[in-house]
Amino acid sequence: MSTQLTPKQEKVLQAVRDFQAQNGFPPTVxxxxxxxxxxxxxxIHKILQILRxxxxxxxxxxxxxxxxxxDQGDLHEDRVRSLPILGQVQAGMPQLAYEEKEGDMxxxxxxxxxxxxxxxxxxxHSMIDADIRDGDILVVRQTQxxxxxxxxxxxLDDEATVxxxxxxxxxxxxxxxxxxMQPIYVERDYPNFHIIGIVSGLLRKF
Amino acid sequence: MSTQLTPKQEKVLQAVRDFQAQNGFPPTVxxxxxxxxxxxxxxIHKILQILRxxxxxxxxxxxxxxxxxxDQGDLHEDRVRSLPILGQVQAGMPQLAYEEKEGDMxxxxxxxxxxxxxxxxxxxHSMIDADIRDGDILVVRQTQxxxxxxxxxxxLDDEATVxxxxxxxxxxxxxxxxxxMQPIYVERDYPNFHIIGIVSGLLRKF
DNA sequence: TTTAATAGTGAACATTTGTTTACTTATTAT
DNA sequence: ATAATAAGTAAACAAATGTTCACTATTAAA
Structure with missing residues (x-):
């Protein structure tokens, strides 16, 4: 018996974890x-025995x-984060302007x-070809x-765009x-220009 | 039946809480x-009935x-849910086949x-005009x-499509x-056809 | 007092759940 | 090829657990 878990054993263990998390009590065989x-x-019984x-x-x-x-150190708190939803990006970034906060998620x-x-x-609709639509929610990672x-x-000049x-x-x-739509050009040392962050994800609700 | 708990009922409820906290699974009658x-x-059985x-x-x-x-609405637990990510939908739904689980989110x-x-x-790419791309993750609400x-x-015939x-x-x-791509037509009483659910959201990672 | 609600006993019975045995199939290493 | 390991089926059995029934005791309210 190796000390590693086979793919199947891994899946069963994960299923036990999921069930417990979902129901508050463990599953039966x-x-x-x-x-x-x-x-x-x-x-399954055999696999559970091995897992024990x-x-x-x-x-x-x-x-x-x-x-x-x-094992499983607490998990929950570490796997979830609460982010503010902004209706628009404002001047004054990168300190987020919470004025425009629509809520949290x-x-x-x-x-x-x-x-x-x-x-x-x-x-x-400026990003329609990237399959980003009006109303979508973007996950923005703040970085320069x-x-x-x-x-x-x-x-750019207190106007935010994607x-x-x-x-x-x-x-x-x-x-x-x-x-x-036409591209916008910004000269190298234009003063009133900042990168707020890059888009790392997209959420859409139907 | 009052809405208050009698001292005994209170004690039993507390015992259930304690047992769960202590053991990680609930007690038997x-x-x-x-x-x-x-x-x-x-x-005890009767009291549990009342508590329910x-x-x-x-x-x-x-x-x-x-x-x-x-009770014990920890808030967190209520505002977040853990859903399985499936690589594909299989025959045998609506019981999800864990075989195809990629992970949780x-x-x-x-x-x-x-x-x-x-x-x-x-x-x-069958839904490209709806701005749904290959690799996107859909939130599916199971309903008929x-x-x-x-x-x-x-x-349809054990083939799943969006x-x-x-x-x-x-x-x-x-x-x-x-x-x-051409539309698919399904006659009214075609036997091997099921609606698994409707798409309520979309997640994309860049 | 009578009644209703609560809590308890003992003894069944019904279901769920865990475990075991015997046999099959794939895969992998020797 | 042979053996070992992992994984699976089918069927049975043993133990744990949930549920119900009939009956008793206590207490508080009508």
Missing amino acids: RELAEMFGQSSTAG EKGHLVKDGRKSRSLGIV FIDSEWAGPSESFLLRVRG TCRNGDIVIAL KRFYKEHDRIRLQPENPN | RELAEMFGQSSTAG EKGHLVKDGRKSRSLGIV FIDSEWAGPSESFLLRVRG TCRNGDIVIAL KRFYKEHDRIRLQPENPN
Whole structure:
């Protein structure tokens, strides 16, 4: 018996975790078998035994529903973050102007990223070719460093826009992804220009 | 039946809470009876029934150890839900087949909706005109009732697809939002056809 | 007093759940 | 090829657990 988990064992362990998180009590052998579409309980039973031997689960004798999960440090708090939803980006960034806050929303940390982030509701159709629509919510990671092709939130003369970023020899090109709109050019040392952050995600509600 | 709890009921409820906190899973009727030094389970059973009627506990049918504690609205738990991400929809729904699970993700309850939901990774470009791209993740609310124009997950002969739903006189039209693709027509009483759910949201990671 | 609500006992009975045995199938390493 | 491991099926059995019935005791309210 290796000390590693096979893919299947991993899935079963995860299923136990999920069930516990979802229901507040652990699953039975049969429930697990059903989740995996298996008609017999013996297979799952064997896998649970292995998971116990490997120390990932504990169990209280023959009692039903007494599977305990061993490791798993709290998880919840660390996997979720609350971000503000802004109706528009304002001058005065990067300190967020909470004036325009529409509300808050919980996001999986996987999506919020390590640095400061916020959510921004899109106005207008300038990014229609990038499949970003009016009303969509963007996940914006606040940063000054961006690479060619990134979709950025830029602040130009206190006007905020969503554009694709391209650095050219002596200027920056802000490219809308809409055939009907023209790119904006910003000279190298134009004073009133800032990159607020880059778009790392998109949320849309139907 | 008053809405208040008697001292005894209070004690039993507290015992359930303690047991859950201590063991990670809920107590059985007999265990509770033992805790209170009672030789019969019927008394505790009756009290548990009352606690359920008064809304302090919930329980899943006849299942053992399925007592859930209601109040204690930690806020966090209520505003966030964990949904599985599926790589594809399989035959055998609506019981989700865990085989195809890619992982989990926390979603704001605002987006997950009240009924059963899951996340589905999009394969292919059939909905490109609806600005849904290959690789996007859809929030799917499991339901059989959908209206014309809804974007649905449909299961046709064990093949799952994302299409726009239109009910016509004697058939259903599943319309891809891609000019290069043809609609699919399903006759009224075609046997191997199911609506899995409707798409209520979209998540995209850049 | 009578009645209703609460709490309890003992003894069944019904279901759920855990466990085991025997056999099959794939895959992988020797 | 052979053996070992992981995973699965089907069927049975044992134990744990939930539920119900009939009856008793206490207390508070009508």
